[in-house]
Amino acid sequence: MGALVGLGVGLGLLLVWSAFAVPRAEKPSEPPGPGRVERLLASAGLREVSPRGFVALCAGLGLVVALVVWVVTLTPPVALAFGALASYLPVGIVSGRATRRQRELAEVWPEAVDDLSSAVRAGMSLPDALGALGVRGPEALRPAFTSFALDYQVSGRFGDCLDRLKADLADPVGDRVLEGLRVAREVGGGDLGRLLRNLSTFLREDARTRSELESRQAWTVNGARLAVAAPWLVLLLMSGNPDLMRAYSTPTGAIILAVGAGACVLAYRVMMRVGRLPREKRVLA
Numbered sequence: 586m587g588a589l590v591g592l593g594v595g596l597g598l599l600l601v602w603s604a605f606a607v608p609r610a611e612k613p614s615e616p617p618g619p620g621r622v623e624r625l626l627a628s629a630g631l632r633e634v635s636p637r638g639f640v641a642l643c644a645g646l647g648l649v650v651a652l653v654v655w656v657v658t659l660t661p662p663v664a665l666a667f668g669a670l671a672s673y674l675p676v677g678i679v680s681g682r683a684t685r686r687q688r689e690l691a692e693v694w695p696e697a698v699d700d701l702s703s704a705v706r707a708g709m710s711l712p713d714a715l716g717a718l719g720v721r722g723p724e725a726l727r728p729a730f731t732s733f734a735l736d737y738q739v740s741g742r743f744g745d746c747l748d749r750l751k752a753d754l755a756d757p758v759g760d761r762v763l764e765g766l767r768v769a770r771e772v773g774g775g776d777l778g779r780l781l782r783n784l785s786t787f788l789r790e791d792a793r794t795r796s797e798l799e800s801r802q803a804w805t806v807n808g809a810r811l812a813v814a815a816p817w818l819v820l821l822l823m824s825g826n827p828d829l830m831r832a833y834s835t836p837t838g839a840i841i842l843a844v845g846a847g848a849c850v851l852a853y854r855v856m857m858r859v860g861r862l863p864r865e866k867r868v869l870a
Contacts, residue, residue, distance in 0.1 A: 620636060622636040622639055622640065623636045624755075625676075625679055625680065625683060626639060626679065627752070627755035628683035628686065628687065628755050628756075629679045629680075629682040629683040629686060630682070630683075630686050630755075631679065631682075632752075632753070632755075639675065639679075642675055643672045643673070643674075643675050643676060644672060646671050646672060646674065646675065647668040647669060647671045647672025647673075648668065649671075650667055650668050650670075650671035650672075651664045651665060651667065651668025651671070652664070652668075654667045654668070654824070657824060657825075658824045658830045659830065659834075660824075660830040660831075660833050660834050661834070662833050662834070662838065662839040662842045662843075663820065663824065663830065663833050663842065666817075666820075666842055666846055667817075667821070669846075670817065686756075687756060687757070687758075688796075688799075689725055690725060690726070690754070690756045690758060690759065691756075691758050691788070691791075691792045691795070692792055693723035693724075693725050693726060694726075694758050694759065694762060694788050694792075695785045695788045695789045695792065696722075696723050697718055697722050697723055697726055697762075698762060698781050698784050698785040698788065699781075699785050700714075700717075700718060700721060700722055701714050701715070701718070701766075701781055702778055702781035702782055702785065704717055705777055705778055705781065706778055711743075711766060711769075711770050711777070712737050712743055712746075715730060715733055715734070715737075715750075715766075716730060716731075716733060716734030716737060717730075717734075718730040719731030719732075719733070719734050726754075728753075729750060729753040729754050730750070732749075732750070732753060733746055733747075733749070733750045733753075736749060736750075743770065744767065747763055747766070747767055750763060751763055758788065762784065762788075765780060765784060805856065805859070806857070808856070809852075809853055809856035809857055810853075812852065812853075812856070813849045813850075813852070813853045816845065816849065817849075
């Protein structure tokens with residue numbers, strides 16, 4: 586009995602010692618996901634532009650505009666305000682491009698799904714049908730599917746090629762379509778044609794509904810942009826008046842300018858949130 590107790594105590598001490606002395610095998614760290622700037626550039630179809638280069642462009646444009654306004658007006662607060670507006674200009678342009686691209690892709694996806702359905706009914710395999718969209722698919726989707734076809738010919742790994750295709754498209758609707766195709770290929774069976782037909786119908790109804798809502802909210806978005814831009818356009822037109830610019834050079838003038846800028850930003854954000862439609866999120870991106 587005493588030997589059994591001693592063996593148990595010794596085993597417990599050995600386990601305690603191993604918990605601190607034996608090095609643990611480190612789990613492989615997952616690569617960090619794309620940052621906000623990288624996601625914005627990918628959504629706009631500008632994956633070749635590096636996030637650092639884009640940030641440098643924003644900073645450089647803001648600095649150049651601030652220097653020009655400072656030389657013209659000799660008023661640092663006004664120059665700083667217009668420099669901040671100029672630094673945001675590339676972000677606004679890229680965001681608008683991303684929104685337009687997402688809208689265009691949402692309109693052509695039903696046609697692409699119909700082409701896939703026809704190819705599958707004709708006896709083509711799913712990878713070949715996807716690669717054929719690079720030739721006879723919608724114009725906006727052809728480059729991505731051409732790259733998929735070449736990638737699949739080289740590697741032959743459908744899942745990895747599908748992941749790279751999702752990264753190239755960077756589109757929420759495309760994520761849903763491609764993930765549905767992935768599941769259909771892994772599960773197998775003869776329901777792929779029915780899945781594609783149902784998916785095409787759903788995408789058309791979704792695109793029609795979203796288009797109607799966006800057309801109705803356009804006045805809200807345009808009104809918010811006009812309300813924000815109007816005071817700064819007036820300030821820009823009055824920048825040739827030296828007396829007015831000297832007023833903004835004082836601490837009181839700088840505070841008034843800062844409060845006005847904050848009010849414009851706050852009002853714009855509130856207006857955009859009121860009129861914003863729910864944006865689709867990417868699936869397993």
